[in-house]
Amino acid sequence: MQFLKRFDESKAKELMDEVRERVEDILNQIRLEGWDALTRICESLDGLAPSKIKPDEIQEAWQKLSTEMKEALKVAEKNIRSFHRAQREILKDFTCDIDEEIKAGMRFIPVKSAAVYVPGGRYPLPSTVLMGVIPAQEAGVERIAVLTPPGREGRPNSVTLAAMGMLGIREAWAIGGAQAIAAVAFGAGDIKQADIVVGPGNAYVTEAKRQVFGIVGIDGLAGPSEVMIVADSNADPKFLAADMVAQLEHDPSARAMLLTTDESIAKRAIGEVYKLLDNIRTSSVASVAWENGGAVAVGTLEEISRMANEVAPEHLELAVEKPESVLELFTCYGAAFLGNYSPVPFGDYIAGTNHILPTGRSAKFQGGLWVGTFLRPLQHLCASKKAALNLARHGARIADAEGLAAHSLSMRMRGLY
Numbered sequence: 001m002q003f004l005k006r007f008d009e010s011k012a013k014e015l016m017d018e019v020r021e022r023v024e025d026i027l028n029q030i031r032l033e034g035w036d037a038l039t040r041i042c043e044s045l046d047g048l049a050p051s052k053i054k055p056d057e058i059q060e061a062w063q064k065l066s067t068e069m070k071e072a073l074k075v076a077e078k079n080i081r082s083f084h085r086a087q088r089e090i091l092k093d094f095t096c097d098i099d100e101e102i103k104a105g106m107r108f109i110p111v112k113s114a115a116v117y118v119p120g121g122r123y124p125l126p127s128t129v130l131m132g133v134i135p136a137q138e139a140g141v142e143r144i145a146v147l148t149p150p151g152r153e154g155r156p157n158s159v160t161l162a163a164m165g166m167l168g169i170r171e172a173w174a175i176g177g178a179q180a181i182a183a184v185a186f187g188a189g190d191i192k193q194a195d196i197v198v199g200p201g202n203a204y205v206t207e208a209k210r211q212v213f214g215i216v217g218i219d220g221l222a223g224p225s226e227v228m229i230v231a232d233s234n235a236d237p238k239f240l241a242a243d244m245v246a247q248l249e250h251d252p253s254a255r256a257m258l259l260t261t262d263e264s265i266a267k268r269a270i271g272e273v274y275k276l277l278d279n280i281r282t283s284s285v286a287s288v289a290w291e292n293g294g295a296v297a298v299g300t301l302e303e304i305s306r307m308a309n310e311v312a313p314e315h316l317e318l319a320v321e322k323p324e325s326v327l328e329l330f331t332c333y334g335a336a337f338l339g340n341y342s343p344v345p346f347g348d349y350i351a352g353t354n355h356i357l358p359t360g361r362s363a364k365f366q367g368g369l370w371v372g373t374f375l376r377p378l379q380h381l382c383a384s385k386k387a388a389l390n391l392a393r394h395g396a397r398i399a400d401a402e403g404l405a406a407h408s409l410s411m412r413m414r415g416l417y
């Protein structure tokens, strides 16, 4: 691989240590002092006390939304719901015969209570309301609480509220950051503890989810955005540049990597990135992200796929001829976008796939948010009296080897009668 531009990794570790300590402190305060600590932290970070968003306010935001925006959100809802409903359908309860006398099975039962974090620090993200809430609804979760920062005007963005209204959300809180995650992970004031906390966020939010995992469930680690674009001579440098800047504008710590088999495409795409950064409204964020987290390299498709499977990017875009067959080379990514006409933003907003996806190499061990995130696969077993004899004979030997006498007894008793 020949790099034309590399990441600047120098500050990354220091920053992560700082975030880890800061978040640990926030979580401890809220765990020990509840609502009082939550209030103190919200006021100091976002300038406002935590507050409940009334159901009327949510419904009113939906009523007041323009017809065009309503239509856009409806199209997104329809597509996202249809993809996630199809996921629910593949998770069927089943029982199988291990042999004639032993049956085993699984049931998929939803968690009772889920909290969905919707980012809103730098930009309001009404799209994340849809991405977090619809899969929970399709899974059959009873209580869905949404948490989102209050925003500069003191209330969450009106489109974010309208999206909640469209989906019939009744519980929402204007609280952001690690403190929002702590509030639903431990419970605080009137905020009840949730069974699972899902949703993307900045480094603080993501680190908070990592630290509360085990006390509550989490969907995964969906931190600052990343894209890896794989391009051959078929690609359009203007498309490539727009797709890179589309990731970079999310956060100064976002990343965009272009790997191409064609050096001239790489050079032209870099030129287009600088042109865009000169003009685009979000260039103050995107330019910092490009300096720190922009990378461009040229190599063979084999070299590229090897690197991609190590980096495990959140988004993988395949701007190549025959993307469907090239996809087979790639095994670690949150979501893949095939061909020149499936840019990542279609997945961000409207096409149906989820945008809450693993970042920071976590696609090596997890996928993105889906209906299964909210469903617990519960296993059960039923052996007949006849099966017990054989199971006890062999099972007791293993228990005896482990020295677990009551285990052995429990099985042998069943085998005797």
Ligand SMILES: NC(=O)c1ccc[n+]([C@@H]2O[C@H](COP(=O)([O-])OP(=O)(O)OC[C@H]3O[C@@H](n4cnc5c(N)ncnc54)[C@H](O)[C@@H]3O)[C@@H](O)[C@H]2O)c1
Pocket (backbone or CB within 6 Å): 022, 045, 046, 118, 119, 120, 121, 122, 123, 128, 149, 175, 176, 177, 178, 200, 201, 202, 203, 204, 205, 221, 222, 223, 224, 225, 250, 251, 254, 314, 355, 356, 357, 358, 359
């Ligand atoms: N991976 C994914 O699936 C995915 C999807 C969408 C968005 N994202 C990411 O979500 C992130 C959204 O970030 P955001 O910052 O705009 O909104 P956010 O809502 O995640 O965070 C805002 C909150 O961070 C807290 N905060 C800010 N500075 C802090 C500090 N110094 N110490 C402690 N807390 C602090 C504040 O309380 C604020 O309310 C972006 O990084 C974006 O890339 C990821």
Ligand SMILES: [Zn+2]
Pocket (backbone or CB within 6 Å): 225, 246, 247, 250, 345, 348
């Ligand atoms: Zn995006």
